[in-house]
Amino acid sequence: MDYRFLILDIDGTLLTSTNQLTEATRDKLMLLQKKGYILVLASGRPTASMLKTAKDLHLDANESYIISFNGAVITRMSDEKELYNKRLEVSEQKDIIEYLQKNNLSVIAYDKDSIVVDKERENSDVEAYLTKLPMRYDAEYIANIDTPQLKFIGVGKPEDVARCDQELQGKFGQHTYATTSLPFFIEFMHKEVNKGTAIETLVEHLGYTTENVVACGDGNNDAAMIEVAGVGVAMGNATDYLKSLADEITLSNDEDGLIPIIDKYFP
Numbered sequence: 001m002d003y004r005f006l007i008l009d010i011d012g013t014l015l016t017s018t019n020q021l022t023e024a025t026r027d028k029l030m031l032l033q034k035k036g037y038i039l040v041l042a043s044g045r046p047t048a049s050m051l052k053t054a055k056d057l058h059l060d061a062n063e064s065y066i067i068s069f070n071g072a073v074i075t076r077m078s079d080e081k082e083l084y085n086k087r088l089e090v091s092e093q094k095d096i097i098e099y100l101q102k103n104n105l106s107v108i109a110y111d112k113d114s115i116v117v118d119k120e121r122e123n124s125d126v127e128a129y130l131t132k133l134p135m136r137y138d139a140e141y142i143a144n145i146d147t148p149q150l151k152f153i154g155v156g157k158p159e160d161v162a163r164c165d166q167e168l169q170g171k172f173g174q175h176t177y178a179t180t181s182l183p184f185f186i187e188f189m190h191k192e193v194n195k196g197t198a199i200e201t202l203v204e205h206l207g208y209t210t211e212n213v214v215a216c217g218d219g220n221n222d223a224a225m226i227e228v229a230g231v232g233v234a235m236g237n238a239t240d241y242l243k244s245l246a247d248e249i250t251l252s253n254d255e256d257g258l259i260p261i262i263d264k265y266f267p
Helices: 010-014 023-034 047-056 090-102 126-131 139-143 158-168 195-205 220-228 240-245 258-265
Strands: 005-008 038-042 065-068 073-076 081-085 106-111 114-117 135-137 152-155 176-179 185-190 213-217 231-234
Touching: 005 010, 005 195, 005 258, 010 047, 010 213, 023 038, 023 258, 038 047, 038 195, 047 065, 047 126, 065 195, 073 195, 081 195, 090 106, 090 152, 106 139, 114 126, 114 139, 126 152, 152 158, 158 176, 158 185, 195 213, 195 220, 213 220, 213 258, 220 231, 220 240, 231 240
Parallel strands: 005 038, 005 213, 038 065, 114 135, 213 231
Antiparallel strands: 065 073, 073 081, 106 114, 106 152, 152 185, 176 185
8 A cells, every 4th residue: 555644643653752843753754755755743732832843753854744623624834735634613612601501611612812711720721731832710701702713612620521511422402512632622623524524625625535544642532534544553552442442562762652553664
């Protein structure tokens, strides 16, 4: 098979558990692009918080793309132009907010390139730490959102998130689905949004199929991506669920687990 695309989740996959990109992995990814392969980053992060990592890997100088908000947005890095976006239905957004608040979870939304949280709770500042975006607490802003959003996050104690995840089983309303990316995060997006759908859209746009894709991830929100890829790879630190879906399991993100995959599929 002619593998042309390496598609990587960021947190827990590309980056170590201390949020670092190792020199060895970076060197491999730079060489991969030099050989003419296409590197794509696919994350639950907002677009703005992916740009630094993407530019560190020179995605802006190559034929490269980023998939943000768990698949809701595809951006071409050469000019930072959005090729695709899919937003939530306004009619269901208030229900999402009420559901999260009722279940003792803070509500996270986005205001341009900043993070807005309704109330301080356990782990409510983690999204700001991960994305390096500015954050503010503003319950009034959250309560009055009336424009279509790309996603909402519920954040709090892992046991509260796990209970909601089990209760919803991926479904919320007619147009929305929920997924967990970290033990203390549950994310709400349009039901047509996931990393797998975004990958299908991107490779089709470029004249390829998903059989030309090798995708690597670690979280349950990587499941659709792992399933559609020609080769779906779970990191050694991935969830048991993701490992059960993967074609291959590599070393962990703290052991440069991407390197053996690059060596095997992108000679």
